[in-house]
Amino acid sequence: MSLVGTPPEPQPLGSDADVARFRRAMARYASGVTVVTTAVAGVDHAMTANAFTSVSLEPLLVLVCVEREARFHDAVVEAGVWGVCVLDESARPSSQWLATRGRPLHGQLDRVPHRKGPMTGVALLEQSLATLECRTTDVHVAGDHSIVVGEVLAIELPDSPSGPLLYHRGAYTHLR
Numbered sequence: 001m002s003l004v005g006t007p008p009e010p011q012p013l014g015s016d017a018d019v020a021r022f023r024r025a026m027a028r029y030a031s032g033v034t035v036v037t038t039a040v041a042g043v044d045h046a047m048t049a050n051a052f053t054s055v056s057l058e059p060l061l062v063l064v065c066v067e068r069e070a071r072f073h074d075a076v077v078e079a080g081v082w083g084v085c086v087l088d089e090s091a092r093p094s095s096q097w098l099a100t101r102g103r104p105l106h107g108q109l110d111r112v113p114h115r116k117g118p119m120t121g122v123a124l125l126e127q128s129l130a131t132l133e134c135r136t137t138d139v140h141v142a143g144d145h146s147i148v149v150g151e152v153l154a155i156e157l158p159d160s161p162s163g164p165l166l167y168h169r170g171a172y173t174h175l176r
């Protein structure tokens with residue numbers, strides 16, 4: 001006779017306490033910070049995002065997870081092309097601004113130094129360690145976010161003396 005019983009059926013976590021614990025766990029995962037950009041009908045859209053990662057080398061693919069309620073979501077899905085700006089540590093104010101819910105859409109980049117990407121025309125922030133221009137290949141619905149996968153069309157590696165902007169435990173930080 002086995003002394004080991006049948007393990008209980010795993011139950012998904014989902015209470016408010018579980019969500020709070022999940023947030024605390026994720027906050028321990030240190031990340032870089034990006035601003036993702038796109039444009040629809042001549043209007044620039046931009047949003048701070050750290051749920052960004054590389055996916056594949058052949059072909060070159062990256063992904064960003066975008067909250068479906070964020071105004072950036074429908075814009076990036078409609079545009080089909082987007083930029084990723086890997087921020088340097090001087091970009092903290094821009095990152096804070098572009099994470100502010102409900103900020104005015106029109107003119108949101110007026111005080112954020114940027115240029116237009118040569119391949120797609122989307123805005124690329126000057127305070128970047130690297131920029132990518134991408135074309136969407138897949139959009140996967142995943143809970144309250146969409147996973148937007150894109151093929152990399154262009155890469156810029158500006159010379160920068162700065163280190164990366166980082167995010168850890170709910171706060172901006174940098175390498176010591």
Ligand SMILES: Cc1cc2nc3c(=O)[nH]c(=O)nc-3n(C[C@H](O)[C@H](O)[C@H](O)COP(=O)(O)O)c2cc1C
Binds near residue numbers: 052102
């Ligand atoms: C450091 C940091 C990282 C963020 N990462 C993401 C992300 O990966 N995906 C996302 O959808 N929102 C992310 N956000 C939140 C969005 O920036 C924010 O919800 C959005 O700018 C709200 O804009 P809206 O009012 O136009 O919807 C992040 C915020 C911060 C401060």
